[in-house]
Amino acid sequence: MTDLAGAPASDALPAGLRRVAIDPLSRVEGHGKVTLLVDEHNRVRQARLHIVEFRGFEKFIEGRPYWEVPVMVQRLCGICPVSHHLAASKALDHVVGAVPVTRSATLLRRLMHYGQVLQSHATHFFHLASPDLLFGFDSEVSRRNLMAVAETCPDVARQGVLLRKFGQEVIRATAGKRVHGTGSVPGGMNRHLSREDRALLHEGLPVMIDWAEEAVDLIARLHAEQPGLYTRFASVRSNLLSLVGMDGSLELYDGVIRARDATGRILLDGLSDQACLELLEEEVKPWTYLKFPYLKSLGPEQGWYRVGPLARIQNCDFIASARAEARRQAFLALGQGEPVHASLAYHWARMIELLHCLEMIAVLLADPALLAGDLMTAGERQRAGTGVIEAPRGTLIHHYEVGDDDLVTRCNLIVSTTHNNRAMNEAVCAVAREYLDGQTLTDGLLNHIEVAIRAYDPCLSCATHALGRMPLELTLVGPGGAVLDRLRRSAEGRIERPHAAPEAETAR
Amino acid sequence: MSSADAADVFHLDGHDVPFTTGETVLAATSRAGRYIPHLCWHPDFAPHGSCRVCTVRVGARLVPACTLPAATGLVVESDTAELRHLRLRLLQLLFVEGNHFCPSCEKSGDCQLQATAYAVDMTGPHFEEFYPARPVDASHPDILLDLNRCILCSLCVRASREVDGKSVFALGGHGIDTHLLIDSPSGRLVDTDFAPTDRAASICPVGVILPKRRGFAVPIGERRFDQQPISAAEEGDP
Numbered sequence: 001m002t003d004l005a006g007a008p009a010s011d012a013l014p015a016g017l018r019r020v021a022i023d024p025l026s027r028v029e030g031h032g033k034v035t036l037l038v039d040e041h042n043r044v045r046q047a048r049l050h051i052v053e054f055r056g057f058e059k060f061i062e063g064r065p066y067w068e069v070p071v072m073v074q075r076l077c078g079i080c081p082v083s084h085h086l087a088a089s090k091a092l093d094h095v096v097g098a099v100p101v102t103r104s105a106t107l108l109r110r111l112m113h114y115g116q117v118l119q120s121h122a123t124h125f126f127h128l129a130s131p132d133l134l135f136g137f138d139s140e141v142s143r144r145n146l147m148a149v150a151e152t153c154p155d156v157a158r159q160g161v162l163l164r165k166f167g168q169e170v171i172r173a174t175a176g177k178r179v180h181g182t183g184s185v186p187g188g189m190n191r192h193l194s195r196e197d198r199a200l201l202h203e204g205l206p207v208m209i210d211w212a213e214e215a216v217d218l219i220a221r222l223h224a225e226q227p228g229l230y231t232r233f234a235s236v237r238s239n240l241l242s243l244v245g246m247d248g249s250l251e252l253y254d255g256v257i258r259a260r261d262a263t264g265r266i267l268l269d270g271l272s273d274q275a276c277l278e279l280l281e282e283e284v285k286p287w288t289y290l291k292f293p294y295l296k297s298l299g300p301e302q303g304w305y306r307v308g309p310l311a312r313i314q315n316c317d318f319i320a321s322a323r324a325e326a327r328r329q330a331f332l333a334l335g336q337g338e339p340v341h342a343s344l345a346y347h348w349a350r351m352i353e354l355l356h357c358l359e360m361i362a363v364l365l366a367d368p369a370l371l372a373g374d375l376m377t378a379g380e381r382q383r384a385g386t387g388v389i390e391a392p393r394g395t396l397i398h399h400y401e402v403g404d405d406d407l408v409t410r411c412n413l414i415v416s417t418t419h420n421n422r423a424m425n426e427a428v429c430a431v432a433r434e435y436l437d438g439q440t441l442t443d444g445l446l447n448h449i450e451v452a453i454r455a456y457d458p459c460l461s462c463a464t465h466a467l468g469r470m471p472l473e474l475t476l477v478g479p480g481g482a483v484l485d486r487l488r489r490s491a492e493g494r495i496e497r498p499h500a501a502p503e504a505e506t507a508r
Numbered sequence: 509m510s511s512a513d514a515a516d517v518f519h520l521d522g523h524d525v526p527f528t529t530g531e532t533v534l535a536a537t538s539r540a541g542r543y544i545p546h547l548c549w550h551p552d553f554a555p556h557g558s559c560r561v562c563t564v565r566v567g568a569r570l571v572p573a574c575t576l577p578a579a580t581g582l583v584v585e586s587d588t589a590e591l592r593h594l595r596l597r598l599l600q601l602l603f604v605e606g607n608h609f610c611p612s613c614e615k616s617g618d619c620q621l622q623a624t625a626y627a628v629d630m631t632g633p634h635f636e637e638f639y640p641a642r643p644v645d646a647s648h649p650d651i652l653l654d655l656n657r658c659i660l661c662s663l664c665v666r667a668s669r670e671v672d673g674k675s676v677f678a679l680g681g682h683g684i685d686t687h688l689l690i691d692s693p694s695g696r697l698v699d700t701d702f703a704p705t706d707r708a709a710s711i712c713p714v715g716v717i718l719p720k721r722r723g724f725a726v727p728i729g730e731r732r733f734d735q736q737p738i739s740a741a742e743e744g745d746p
């Protein structure tokens with residue numbers, strides 16, 4: 001904590017700086033690690049996904065002036081910086097007493113966020129997931145990248161690249177820069193959209209919407225071709241949590257909290273985002289730094305939930321844009337009256353949202369308030385604020401407390417990867433139960449586990465190695481804690497067995 | 509001797525630069541609209557000669573242009589590979605000695621250190637960062653002091669003393685431990701008579717002395733050195 005007596009008090013600061021200066025730029029490298037625990041009958045009891053989290057970032061924010069925070073938090077995540085930028089701004093709007101912000105500011109921020117979700121969803125689907133989905137989970141390593149997609153399905157690859165670029169352009173036009181812009185500030189925005197940028201985006205839009213529809217068609221077709229695989233693979237029944245609009249519509253930027261249980265029954269609804277943290281509790285497990293949030297009212301075993309596209313498009317009552325809503329209806333039919341729980345359905349939901357983003361960008365671009373109108377609001381200073389936004393990967397919560405001297409005294413961030421922590425472990429467990437045979441780990445199992453993890457699009461840097469494979473290490477642990485086998489795949493796709501199964505250790 | 513004699517010129521990288529009696533090479537160069545990189549010099553204040561970024565070559569000697577008296581016929585080299593490299597290393601040292609994280613610094617785009625680093629084509633820190641423990645003083649209701657970014661140029665010291673008549677700031681310590689001091693019993697800014705209207709409040713070339721709650725009100729891209737490189741920008745307060 002920064003001591004105001006003038007002495008160089010904060011020893012948290014330099015350490016924090018180190019993280020920021022190094023980590024978020026180089027990102028967290030290394031292996032994704034998964035441990036599978038089996039019982040004496042070789043049945044998988046538990047899967048543990050070890051994710052390196054950006055611990056320490058909160059400490060770095062503490063002691064900084066609040067107006068720096070929306071810019072600073074963008075270093076948190078290389079893949080959805082704008083969501084952090086906006087979640088922090090929304091939280092700090094409360095601190096500067098600017099709720100609501102002006103109409104122009106709201107629309108500009110919405111536009112910015114649709115750009116972010118579009119960019120991230122396009123990257124995820126086309127660059128990271130499409131090779132698995134198009135070529136099969138066991139396809140050759142050399143084919144599991146966008147280049148290979150470009151050779152086989154040139155249109156898909158090209159559209160993916162350009163959809164992503166369009167999202168980046170929306171971000172640039174609203175945030176000021178394609179990466180780490182400064183457009184949103186506590187209390188509003190610092191810039192309008194320029195007429196030139198509006199014209200530019202407007203011109204590009206129709207073809208983008210067509211391509212987004214084709215992307216939904218593509219993933220729907222893949223599901224139709226292998227319905228067994230797509231519904232069964234890594235399927236996990238869970239509660240679903242997200243923001244929804246006041247009218248129950250799909251909402252990505254601002255709304256109220258709703259949760260449903262696995263059967264689709266509403267568990268809670270219409271709750272203010274300011275109360276969000278009171279709904280949740282986080283369980284700590286000794287084997288990972290990443291916490292396990294759950295709904296306090298239901299407890300850790302019943303209260304865990306999923307966030308992200310799959311949760312959102314089923315939690316809402318409708319999508320406010322027509323084409324995406326039509327696609328949503330087709331998607332829902334899959335569940336036959338219950339929510340769809342298949343992990344691979346995340347991709348389908350993601351593409352429906354991508355279409356929705358483009359439709360909403362079209363609506364927003366027609367609004368003159370983007371070009372003119374008040375940008376800033378001010379009001380009575382408050383001590384704390386919470387900002388909740390639906391980031392591409394799911395609900396993102398920022399909470400800050402700010403002292404009278406304007407420095408942040410407390411910062412609490414819950415990112416979507418954390419919300420989905422339990423679900424990812426369950427999904428990996430489901431895959432391992434289906435594909436683990438005996439006491440030997442195989443390439444096939446490793447590939448399938450990776451596909452399951454990727455469906456959730458965790459903020460693992462290793463999950464975003466665009467051209468290589470996710471570096472992943474699998475460990476099989478027996479009932480007494482003995483390591484039965486270990487398999488590692490490097491980012492280049494090399495598979496190795498670091499410690500061959502130590503027979504003596506496992507002999508019983 | 510006439511002080512504005514047209515014959516009073518020195519030569520800077522092959523250009524004639526006129527000067528008046530008593531003027532330094534840097535002051536005359538700046539007045540003539542030419543650029544020698546510098547940080548601790550400001551046209552309104554007596555030179556301090558501490559940052560060494562304005563070092564030029566005169567014959568066999570390397571000297572700071574801010575303290576070098578202009579003289580008729582003097583041959584001054586500034587824009588040479590040798591001096592560009594020297595400045596680059598000096599700037600890199602300044603970066604690693606403090607905690608500079610430009611992307612989230614609100615001074616970015618208005619910062620003389622950053623703009624000068626761009627002017628010498630600095631692309632990375634080269635040296636290992638020191639990550640010193642430096643305080644943030646937010647005690648004053650209107651002004652934030654973030655000493656993480658202090659480059660010890662002493663402009664605030666000079667402005668407070670010479671213009672504001674207050675001496676709110678001083679440099680203390682020695683060598684690598686030199687640091688900015690605040691003249692109050694508590695060492696906090698709130699316990700001085702510092703005011704946001706003070707000259708010292710607007711003179712900081714980097715992001716140390718900042719008005720509170722302004723932050724990113726001016727978008728990145730629309731700031732002083734976003735419009736033009738520092739070599740072409742007007743001299744004066746950032």
Ligand code: SF4
Nearest residue numbers: 608609610613619715
């Ligand atoms: S003071 Fe200047 S150089 Fe230092 S972090 Fe801020 S913008 Fe960068």
